[in-house]
Amino acid sequence: MIKKVLVANRGEIAIRVMRTCREMGILSVAIYSDADRKSMHVRYADEAYHIGPSPSNESYLVIENIIDAAKKSGADAIHPGYGFLSENAKFSDRCKEEGIKFIGPSSESISKMGDKITARRTMIAAHVPVVPGTTDPLTSEEDALKVIKKVGLPVMLKASSGGGGKGMRLVTKEEDILPSLRAAKSESMASFGDDAVYVEKFISSPHHIEFQVLADSHGNVIHLFERECSVQRRHQKVVEETPSPLMTPKVRNEMGEVAVAATKAANYQGAGTIEFIMDDDLNYYFLEMNTRLQVEHPITERVVGIDLVKEQIRIADGQKLKYKQEDLSQNGHAIECRIYAEDPDNNFMPSPGTILHITEPLGLGVRHDGYVYEGYEIPIYYDPLISKLIIWGIDRDEAIQRMKRALFAYKIMGVKTGIKFLEKIMNTPDFVEGKYNTQFIEKNKDILMEENRCDGDCKAIATIAAFIDYQNRLKKVKDRIHPDDVNSNWKAFGRKRNITRL
Amino acid sequence: MIKKVLVANRGEIAIRVMRTCREMGILSVAIYSDADRKSMHVRYADEAYHIGPSPSNESYLVIENIIDAAKKSGADAIHPGYGFLSENAKFSDRCKEEGIKFIGPSSESISKMGDKITARRTMIAAHVPVVPGTTDPLTSEEDALKVIKKVGLPVMLKASSGGGGKGMRLVTKEEDILPSLRAAKSESMASFGDDAVYVEKFISSPHHIEFQVLADSHGNVIHLFERECSVQRRHQKVVEETPSPLMTPKVRNEMGEVAVAATKAANYQGAGTIEFIMDDDLNYYFLEMNTRLQVEHPITERVVGIDLVKEQIRIADGQKLKYKQEDLSQNGHAIECRIYAEDPDNNFMPSPGTILHITEPLGLGVRHDGYVYEGYEIPIYYDPLISKLIIWGIDRDEAIQRMKRALFAYKIMGVKTGIKFLEKIMNTPDFVEGKYNTQFIEKNKDILMEENRCDGDCKAIATIAAFIDYQNRLKKVKDRIHPDDVNSNWKAFGRKRNITRL
Amino acid sequence: MLTATGKHLAEKETLQDYNVDLVEVEKGVYSILYNNKSYNVELAPGNKPKTYTINTLYNSYDIEILDAEAKYMKNRKSDDMDDDSTISSPMPGKVVRVLVKKGDSVKAGETVIIISAMKMESEYKVKKDRKIIDVLVNDGDTIDGNQPLIIIE
């Protein structure tokens, strides 16, 4: 049995993995860059190893340093989390060579699914429906123009190595083809070191629906139902929920079977996700497979009742799946909101900084996976995700109401966050009615970007608080400079502890 | 529909109720004593009314002041929480007179069940099994000696108005009868203003098992299965779990039916709890009915999936129960640990004080219901409960492992707590195996009161941290007094930010 | 927008007569009861002296305490309609693409540069019609936080 796991990640996912390790009696090893010495994952782990400077390409992406830390610590397995090296075939291979268990799929599966073009070909061979388009990368700008003419506008340009919306461009007009192609290639090269880009027919206003799968090393594969991830901003998921309000039991069953078939075709092992796009008539197409744990995995955990990291570790340990498909069902409804350090009023620009104050929402049906604490400075080098709120309700209505309650009580000072933006999503009629697709944010931007109301009292109260805080600070300074200068006005002010009359 | 609820309570339960109000779109009104101006329930509520000085008999127990606040605020309902006036028949009545909905049972039900002797008589009439004993209060010391001789030692002396272990005494020897009787009477008088005491045969080493019930105003009654509450210290519950490791499906069904019958006999409305004691052969006896929400209600919420406060409010609003018995089932396993400000090393003495630092455990399967925050001073006037950890697992093993993980990560500085004591309970073989009764803590006290180990490194590390903190403080003071006195030793020390060699 | 003068706030029409019960419950966090309504206000000192960022229930404000102990409050968004003369990123990152060159005229809302930082690509736009005075970086450059990237008129 695995005894010590090195978590090759940081932030909330590192802590989330370590929590499960602790429950399983497994020691956890953190790695950290210069910027992360004070990060919670270092504090939470049993051991911690420094692996390099702050930029991730000098630390969290350096396979050598991570393997080195794993050997020093005597870790017998590595969990890659999501992002960083989680979908890096070389890393999976290297672990294997070193006799360290990689908690994830083989390099072959990663390569096959990581290259979107190969993935498309594999799925077509396994009779999994895919979006119409090319099965070869575009070789030149001329080739692109020709191919896109054949597929027909609108199309999506996609990085073959892509994922998470990077290196992706929608093209609707002919004159945009080349600028978009260049942008997609540049972004793909910057993000993945590979600029192969291919073409898919653009399915307008689709739903993004994904299936969670688990596959052991004995050929058993199960799915843990769907997640609805259509609330996206620039192809980045913002809110996820399960079950999907769109889904019918019949289609769910069918897609689950397709997801299992796709997983088998990938010769997959571990936890993975089959992403589909779906049109309003519930036609669905394979989009890509994520060969790792997803950010949004907790909503599945909540509704199905299974700790996915625990299953990942068991699978890596060579154990058979504990659950059969017929054991599983969806219980109630779960929604996840991602809280980023970002400024919704300023084009969602990342907003790093020091957390001055935080009030986390708690109570019935609330799971909160985060990593920041008061006084922690969110580094400028990594993903600005602060935490994830995962809410359960007995039905979708209750889950939405509870999410609103939790977002309302969630307060962070020091950095700007998307909390109020998320609250507005929960209040938007299209979301409340469950009638939305990936165009949701664009379609509802007037509602979502509307300025928050603050009536006269609210403004006045804020002003009064600032004024009094300022006076208190001023008083402290004065007292320090002239401790004997008894200013009776200030003193009297100080004495009025409670009732302040302005 | 109810639009505004005054919560006639404080601490975690006040916030827990307000959270549900918010989810239902109901405004919440807090009341507070002098000591509670900064308390979280005041901050969380939509409105707040001051109701008197700090001692609860001048504030939270003063019906007049609470009714007054309810009228001023225009609240159309009052939720009493637990403790304080929650089982006060006069309060229920008074609300009714004022046209304010009391979120709880009628005064008749409260009186009937609140007086333990009347409750026994009611249950006997409804063919609910009760513990052998008297159905009349002891009239005199002579009467006591006579009656107890007839019932046979050992016996329990119990306050007729009692609850929560107050006014209760076990008598095993004849010479203890009169001192115990006096103690029980004095405690009962002090706690409830009534010294009526009765006698029950003492069932040695019983299990304490209770059933949650819900009854609407249309005669519908359902039960939400059992809670196992045998981990008790001086008749105070410390850890609760559901399902009970002792229970069989057959006995569960039978007891559920008995609980429903008991609820009907009490002519009950709202959420209530039927407490039973059970011997090792699964014989069970009605102990008492709690005519309010219990501290431990969240474990039922987690396993059955129903928000009990929501149901309480719906029932008070005159609505019919949303669920039928056959809709309900137990899903997984839940455990609650109560975190008190108390000193386990000093006879569990309450430990009020200021919360200097708190790290709350979060993540998968963790619900945390609390009310303190950093800088908050736990008042000396009220119950020292800080928070409740409610853990869910797919089975009992997972729940225990997860509880250990959560307790491990839960840190509070400033007051002493029972966290380490609770961790030891989770590690005690009798608990792990689910083989325990109300004698658990007494039986395992050697394990539970064992000193925590801290090997050489651990001690040294603690010492080093204290030493460095002291030096840093000293440096700050020196710098303030002689800002120009450059002490090179101290400066050099300050510069060595990270690596400190001692 | 609210303006009022320090100690004599009660006499000004703008803030009327507020009788508030105000306590600092945590550092920079105030619990305020006004007409029995419960408000929570969180304050953080702003970048400049005498400025605050304030979170109320629904809003985030920047407030400036004016001289003579008066104050001035503005909604974060409302005054955001002017460009700084230098475009820079608050975080270090990488230039994904420069979309303008020295001397170009750009229209309001047009993107001038795309920066990748904290795993996100951000587009920097101008708010009004502008002329590009200078471009100080190239595609692919690694940049520091607050380093001038583009100078506009």
Next chain:
Amino acid sequence: MLTATGKHLAEKETLQDYNVDLVEVEKGVYSILYNNKSYNVELAPGNKPKTYTINTLYNSYDIEILDAEAKYMKNRKSDDMDDDSTISSPMPGKVVRVLVKKGDSVKAGETVIIISAMKMESEYKVKKDRKIIDVLVNDGDTIDGNQPLIIIE
């Protein structure tokens, strides 16, 4: 028990040569890496000057920084075996029952008074055989925090 002398700690046998990576992450909260093991230590100033209460992973300690910058550490429980000469409650409450009277001799572990405070009844016991010098309260009395209740020898 650990003792060592201030700056020259490294030279003392008791604390050996600890090469620790120590940072204060929050006020009074230290993250310490020693031999790559991660420790979290929380400190709170004690009631007396130069004393701390420390929470490590499993333990709670009282530590006293001795003069000449040395330190002395004791486990909370270990030194708890002596009685104070005055029995008092840290919280206000009510006397439920006084079980002794002036001049009584009591045995180690015997309860002398029961106090009800914060909704809990607490029994105050003596740790060794003692004589009761004086009893200052009666059953049912309301008491303040730290008010002397019983004087023992």
